[in-house]
Amino acid sequence: MAVSSEVLMDELKALRRGRGVQAPGIDRLVGPALREVCGIGEHDGAEVVREKVVGWVAGSVRALPEDLRLAVTTPLALNPEAQHVFLAHRVQWLAELMGRDARTVRRRIDDGLTRLVEAAVRPGARRGRGARDGWRVGRLQVLLRLDGPVPLCTERWTVVAEEDGVQEVPWPGPVPESTGEQDVRVAHGAVLMSGERSPARRPGFRVRLPRSLRAGESHEFALDVRMPRVQALRPAHVFRTPRPCDRLDLVVRFDVDRPPALVTRVGGEFDGAVAVNSVGEVEVTFLDTVPGREYGIRCVADARSRTERRTG
Template sequence: MPDSDLYEELKKLRRGRGVDRRDLGRYIGPEIRRRCRLAAGEKEIRIRPAVVAMLADLTAGLAPDLQRAAQLAFGLDRDFRLATLADRESRLADLQRVSVRTARRRMNDALAAMALAGDDAPEPAEGPAAGSGWRVSSLRALFRLDTGTPELYEMRTVTATREIDEITIRIGLPEAPAGVGPPEVDVLFGARIRAVEHRDGGNSQKVVLELPERMFPGDEHELWLRVVLPPGQPTWSHYAIVPLDPCESGMVRVRFGAEPPKEVWLIDEVPYPDLGERPDGRQVLEPSALGEVVREFHGLREGYGYGVAWTGLSVSSGHVER
């Protein structure tokens, strides 16, 4: 077995509920904290995504059976978030049709391989310059489908993680037919558009926003973005917040108007690649008398979607990704 601090901390982390703990920060040691670049007193909403991302990196090179063993051992699979490591060992034994003893050995082998991979990995980047320099702590979105073309309003509260004077927001859309112009982007308050870059071969944009004053780590700032889609622009039949960084809270309101779709359902912690799916067991939502659906979310995870999906809509449907 590896003789390292990382091995011992990973061994402790997989006990109990693994990463599915409310107080995960109490169960990670200094080596994991260093590798995840987590400061002392870091908020829980920042800790979990960082630890999950680190574990995903450590398991990426494992053989499929060991990778699956690691996912269950640490509680990474949302379908198998069981209360104890022993419960997850039994579930792995059932899934791989082996004895519990063999399942336990595979989890131990996966743990050892992860520790070795971590010891061989490059040192994490130091210094505050890494990353975008900011994160969204709250996002409240209104997506209107009762207008001439779809309109999106996003009110964001951003938190600086290093010294910054601008932020960059990406607007993603399906490729448009020839002759369809770009979306109209405007900032209603809180920033000024410094530059707009269009992606070649598509209709997506990268919008650089100039802040009214320099922000320092921990500073918060609110801004309101408006996006109007041009006629003929294809869209998706859902709107979802997909955080690129942990997000403390989000709210999605979709206004369908007088003719709502045949079915509307909730998107709640759905992996980004699955946003276009119509899953079995979906939670169906009923639009209000105004043709609106609204839902609030808390503790949003990186790479997962939170919002509303629909089918059978008689007008152009879609969403603008964050």
């Protein structure tokens, strides 16, 4: 169903009263708009509802500036340092932290909730999007290093459980397809079912989390992947996720002395040239990625190659 931004805002303002998300019987306090964006089922009990609301808010505020994150989480009683019984006391705590008066802080709170609602109702925003095994990708951060003798890729995954009991997930493997073997190691937050260090040809790996997640909970783990040298020679560095991903952040680091002459985005709502910064890095972000589609960058190595491409 389509979610009304006005209704969702009213429901969030109502939820922040009193104990906020810590209120007993929260399943009776959330309205239809919140149920839709959080993926709350008809028969979900109070604790499951609470976990799903917490998971949705936590995932949605990651991209916000710190002051707006606090302006959202503190009134809703999601800030562990401000677990006051009444909303007015939480607002006062935030005002003292920010060094502002309560009126200014309340405006900041409204700004934060507005951003939260905008993210929920934007075209393409979907909840409850996981596969049959009950999880989705909340955020994927990829650092691809092409400035050394061997291409290295660090993947930082935030997975969100949409059902109880999620503890093992297949390695989604966003690393570009390769003709050679990839050496995969866990940096933190999980174990590979076939070992900490293994040569891998996608697909096949599974990742085990430290504990079983309940619906609405999220967990972060990171992998380091060493790839064949041929990866650095490709004109495009694109990634695919096997299921929807709320946010994909990609950083590609080139040799600072030999940056590409031209870099353009691949996939997403916007295209066009992307700047290489002074340390040889390109940063791009994609929201609500579609499974199977390519997202990343395309490079032209030098001015001569750029001319040949235009005239070819």
